[in-house]
Amino acid sequence: MPHINLLPWREQQRQASQQKFLTIIGLIVGVVFLVMYFIGAFYDGLTAGQNIKNSYLKTEIAKLDTRIVAINDLNKKKDNLQRRIRLIEELQSNRNLGTQIIDEITRVVPAGVYLTSLERQGNLLKVIGRSESNNRLSQMLRQVEASYLLERPIIQGIVAGEQRSRLLSDFTMHFYVKSFKQIEESQREQ
Numbered sequence: 001m002p003h004i005n006l007l008p009w010r011e012q013q014r015q016a017s018q019q020k021f022l023t024i025i026g027l028i029v030g031v032v033f034l035v036m037y038f039i040g041a042f043y044d045g046l047t048a049g050q051n052i053k054n055s056y057l058k059t060e061i062a063k064l065d066t067r068i069v070a071i072n073d074l075n076k077k078k079d080n081l082q083r084r085i086r087l088i089e090e091l092q093s094n095r096n097l098g099t100q101i102i103d104e105i106t107r108v109v110p111a112g113v114y115l116t117s118l119e120r121q122g123n124l125l126k127v128i129g130r131s132e133s134n135n136r137l138s139q140m141l142r143q144v145e146a147s148y149l150l151e152r153p154i155i156q157g158i159v160a161g162e163q164r165s166r167l168l169s170d171f172t173m174h175f176y177v178k179s180f181k182q183i184e185e186s187q188r189e190q
Contacts, residue, residue, distance in 0.1 A: 101125070101177060104150055108143035112136040114168070123177045125150070130168040134158065137171060144175050152176045 101120070105127075109115060112132035119126040131137050137155065144153040156172035 097177070100149060104147055108140060108147055108150065110136050110139045110143070113140055120177075123179070125175055125177065127173045127175070129171060129173075131158075131171055132167060132169075134169070137173075140173075149178055150175050151178050 098120075105115070105118065105125075113129060113136050114131070115127055115129040117126075117128035137158065141153045141155070144150045153173060153175040156174060159170040
């Protein structure tokens with residue numbers, strides 16, 4: 001047996017195992033690259049799907065933004081129309097305001113009080129007149145305060161009557177016409 005040379009066989013064995021090792025390494029590297037490719041393709045698919053969803057959301061958001069702008073325009077138009085309606089209602093109620101003021105003054109002036117002058121400056125009414133007694137004037141003040149149209153009566157002065165008409169005292173009184181909103185509120189309460 002000493003004559004058998006095992007060196008070539010060992011060399012062949014080493015080359016075969018090295019070849020086998022390189023083949024296994026090549027297969028592992030191939031499998032790893034294939035797995036990495038599939039993982040990359042999977043994540044690319046997820047990214048593409050998310051990009052599609054994002055673009056869809058962007059288009060829907062743009063549609064909603066245009067709707068919001070349209071709604072804001074409608075709200076502005078609505079506010080403008082409501083302002084116009086309030087103005088028309090105020091003008092409509094003020095159309096007969098002069099008649100209502102005269103009617104209300106005839107209601108609040110008691111017997112024994114005589115008006116000689118009535119002057120209106122905006123919402124201020126200045127009344128000059130004569131009264132048989134101060135009790136009648138105080139009754140008039142209470143009726144003005146209870147009025148739905150008139151408010152804040154102020155007596156400027158009471159002067160005793162002249163020689164020929166001692167029974168009557170001259171007076172000057174101011175009171176105000178309520179605003180449109182106050183009139184509406186008082187009419188709702190009634």
